[in-house]
Amino acid sequence: MSKKLPVLLNPYIKTRFPYNKLKICRRCNNFTVLGESECPVCRKFALQNVENRAASILQRSMWRSWLIVLLIMTVGLVMSESTMQTILFAAGSLLLLALLWTTQRRSTPALLLSQLEKLFQKEAYTLFAGLVNDREMAIQVFHSGDKPLAFEMLREIGALVHTDQLRVEQILLLQSFVLRKDMDLMLDPLLMNHFNPDLVEYIGEIAKIRRDLIKENTFRYVMLHEAQILRMEHGESILVSVTGAAVRMKRYISLYPYLIMRYARKLPKDRFLRLYRIIQNSPSSSSSSLYEEVMGIYNEKYKWDEDFQLKSKEH
């Protein structure tokens, strides 16, 4: 196995919607998720947020409606034959303008969203090409040797492009780093449907350093591919670590009792102690087979262990 690199990764900045970081170039129309203002294709400082682009298209169409109303107003005023007609026409037009103004104001958020959808539909191919170009840039950075930056770039693209190829590339890079607890790591977005040993190894590491990232999707993945994982060199210890993460919450213990039963015996003492305490404190579990298994292991291995007698705070 090659030596792992100690690296510093910039934290991942989450946005409300994945497209919030997507930018479009005012000069060459290139889409990108990399870069703040400089377009990676034409090198002009002309990047604009896609939402701003949609807003300016919308504003233009709103101005058009205003112009039409103003035009009608002018023609009507010029053609009116008496003062009364002029007053009535002016009042009517002002009412219309007020109505237009209120409707436009009220419906702007919805209109903006539909404008954004239209933009994505109309520019689907350019958008796709832009993101392909982003990925190529990340691969170039990787070949130039800056692995952490390459990873950060792939992570940004991965927020919008959900392909297994991109996930595998991110996992391989992560697996070449020394992972630490304080890093901004993620797991759910990297899960795939099929069995992938690199992903499994990564899950094993996460289960050791960031148990909180192991959630339902990961448990399901691991159970689905359990037989294949067991055939891996450290497969069993990965499954034990994942089980150690499952005993973190009572909910997971009741959701995945069979996974826990299969690996409870191999859990490190602190994880088994936690499982033992949770099982002991839930009266409904006393008739279950998991309860019997846990009590069996307790009687066999920990009956005389002092830590099991103390009622210390759960961790």
Ligand SMILES: [Zn+2]
């Ligand atoms: Zn450009």
